[in-house]
Amino acid sequence: MKFDFKPIIRTIVWIILFIVLAVVLFAIGLMVGYSVLGDGEAMQVFEPETWQRILDYVR
Numbered sequence: 001m002k003f004d005f006k007p008i009i010r011t012i013v014w015i016i017l018f019i020v021l022a023v024v025l026f027a028i029g030l031m032v033g034y035s036v037l038g039d040g041e042a043m044q045v046f047e048p049e050t051w052q053r054i055l056d057y058v059r
Contacts, residue, residue, distance in 0.1 A: 027046075030045045030046075031043070031045055033045075034050075
């Protein structure tokens with residue numbers, strides 16, 4: 001009797017797809033929030049200086 005890997009591979013593909021989609025949606029949410037609510041430029045949210053400012057503010 002052979003072990004069927006098809007359901008395992010399908011599950012792994014779904015998990016990877018879910019993680020990628022979650023990261024993409026998180027990045028889009030950061031961009032929209034920073035540009036609309038924060039009145040900044042959308043791509044500035046990915047700059048290290050922006051995150052350093054945010055962390056300094058939280059501390």
